[in-house]
Amino acid sequence: MPDTSRPERPGGPDWTALDALPATASGDRVWAALGRGGLTARAYRDGSVGAGADLDGLDGLLAAVDARFSIAATLSVSVQLATALPVLAAGTAPAARSALKEALAGRTAVSLAASDVTAGTDLTALRTEVRTEDDTLVVTGGKNWIANATTAGHHLVLARHRPGRHFTHFTWVLVPADAPGVAVTPADSALFADSGAGHLTFDGVRVGRDQVVGRAGFGLPLFARHIATERLAGAQWGVSLCRRTLRNTRRHLAARAHGDGTLWDLESVRQRFARCLLRLRELQALVAEFGEPVVSRYDTTAAATLKAAAGATVSEVLAECGQLWGAAGFTTGGIQEVRAQAALFGIGGGANEVVLGALADAAESILAEPARPDVLR
Numbered sequence: 001m002p003d004t005s006r007p008e009r010p011g012g013p014d015w016t017a018l019d020a021l022p023a024t025a026s027g028d029r030v031w032a033a034l035g036r037g038g039l040t041a042r043a044y045r046d047g048s049v050g051a052g053a054d055l056d057g058l059d060g061l062l063a064a065v066d067a068r069f070s071i072a073a074t075l076s077v078s079v080q081l082a083t084a085l086p087v088l089a090a091g092t093a094p095a096a097r098s099a100l101k102e103a104l105a106g107r108t109a110v111s112l113a114a115s116d117v118t119a120g121t122d123l124t125a126l127r128t129e130v131r132t133e134d135d136t137l138v139v140t141g142g143k144n145w146i147a148n149a150t151t152a153g154h155h156l157v158l159a160r161h162r163p164g165r166h167f168t169h170f171t172w173v174l175v176p177a178d179a180p181g182v183a184v185t186p187a188d189s190a191l192f193a194d195s196g197a198g199h200l201t202f203d204g205v206r207v208g209r210d211q212v213v214g215r216a217g218f219g220l221p222l223f224a225r226h227i228a229t230e231r232l233a234g235a236q237w238g239v240s241l242c243r244r245t246l247r248n249t250r251r252h253l254a255a256r257a258h259g260d261g262t263l264w265d266l267e268s269v270r271q272r273f274a275r276c277l278l279r280l281r282e283l284q285a286l287v288a289e290f291g292e293p294v295v296s297r298y299d300t301t302a303a304a305t306l307k308a309a310a311g312a313t314v315s316e317v318l319a320e321c322g323q324l325w326g327a328a329g330f331t332t333g334g335i336q337e338v339r340a341q342a343a344l345f346g347i348g349g350g351a352n353e354v355v356l357g358a359l360a361d362a363a364e365s366i367l368a369e370p371a372r373p374d375v376l377r
Contacts, residue, residue: 013042015064023069026194027076028109028151030069034061034077035106043081049089049100053082053229053295059287062233063240071341072194074237075348076109079147082233084112086226087156087172090214096174099154108153113175113200114223117142121354123220124165128157128202130173132209139173139181139205149198150186152177157202158219170219174211181205191341228303230349231310232294235287238310238345242280242317245338249273249321252328269324276317283313301366304350304358311346311355318342 017037021029034040041047042057058081065074080103088100088110102108116126128141139159149155155175162169175182181204187197214222250273253264263269286309293299294306318339322329329335346352359366 013039013060013064015039015068018064018068021068024194025069025073026151027069027073027148027196030065030073030077031080031109032106034065035104040081040104040106049085049104052086053232055291055295058082058229058233059236059291062237066237066240067244070194071241071338071344072192072197075192075344076148076151076195078233078237079112079230080110082230083226084110084148084156086229087112087222088154088174088213090172090222091174091212093210093212095208095211096213099174102153109148109151109196111146111148111152111155111196111200113143113146113149113155114158115143115145117144117199121350123158123170123223124167126158126160126170128159130157130159130161130171132161133206135209136206137173137209137211139175139202139207141202143200145187146198146200147192148196149184149200151196155182155200156213157200158223161216167220168217171216172213172219172222173207174213175202175205175207179205179207191337192344224300225298227349228294228298228300231303231307231355232287232291234345234349235283235306235310236291238314239280239284239287241342242276242283242314245318245321245335246273246276246280249324249335252325263324272320272324276320279313279317283309300358301362304355304362307350307355308352308359311352314342314345 017033017039018030021033039061043053043061044057045051045054061081062074062078065077085100085103088096088103091097099108099110103110114123115121116128118125118127128139128143130137130139139157141159155177157173157175158170159173160169161171181202183201183203185199186193187199189197253269253273254262256263258266286306290299290302290306293302318335322335322339325335
């Protein structure tokens with residue numbers, strides 16, 4: 001249910017490159033259009049990926065994509081903006097620099113192949129491995145449910161370089177999608193086909209040692225830093241998704257005849273809708289409070305807070321809106337389809353249970369935080 005009526009700020013960015021695409025455009029087409037239009041760099045401070053995310057730029061870019069395209073297409077863009085490109089920017093070798101330049105220009109996509117076939121979100125248990133043979137790296141293993149897997153020109157692969165679960169045992173390797181031994185299978189999902197979702201297999205894939213991205217052994221710290229930004233991006237996107245869904249639902253309720261008036265005239269409906277507005281404003285407030293700590297110092301507790309809040313808020317708002325739409329919500333591309341796709345917010349980037357566990361781990365420090373004076377007034 002893209003909402004192309006979203007107003008743009010006067011003097012704001014030119015979204016012509018996006019407006020030229022149909023609402024059904026896949027994620028790789030959207031990514032290419034962003035790059036051709038010079039829009040991708042808006043997500044980063046001073047237009048430099050290595051400088052970190054620009055809070056307003058990332059928010060505006062995600063909102064523009066969400067307003068025009070499907071959740072699957074927006075997922076494809078979001079993962080690259082928030083995580084894949086920032087990880088890739090840690091690479092200093094020519095191969096990584098070239099891949100980053102091509103991705104920013106929209107000429108190629110990059111997949112973030114982190115979660116493992118056998119380990120899910122427990123990255124210290126992943127079995128995909130990289131070993132060194134003379135001047136060659138050999139990558140073996142598999143990754144499931146990877147966005148952009150079927151469309152990427154390069155895969156950023158998180159692999160272990162030594163046994164055990166210590167956080168220094170993992171390294172990022174840049175693997176060309178056409179390297180011998182790389183196999184890609186599209187995921188069996190009509191809901192997320194437009195994200196390029198798929199499964200990857202690496203069967204003794206050989207690449208040069210200069211394909212290591214970042215320092216060897218720093219794979220997990222690098223991932224932890226940038227998954228924080230991805231969780232912020234998810235919360236920003238969640239605000240945009242809930243806002244446009246509520247806008248569409250409000251219009252539907254005001255137009256749907258009921259008795260001598262419309263569904264919007266029913267006080268019970270208005271109160272249910274108002275509760276959704278409250279959830280939206282709560283999520284907006286959390287993004288406003290915790291966005292800067294994430295982009296400035298990669299605050300993982302702040303990021304977990306945003307991820308948990310976004311998962312709960314999107315689920316509640318879209319479930320309520322789905323009920324308010326009634327039978328009309330089951331049309332192709334309607335609210336019930338959007339609701340099914342939006343279940344992603346409680347799973348991708350760390351399942352709700354994972355981020356809630358992270359919050360519980362930080363309970364002592366959270367509760368020790370001083371009360372804000374402006375709240376006590």
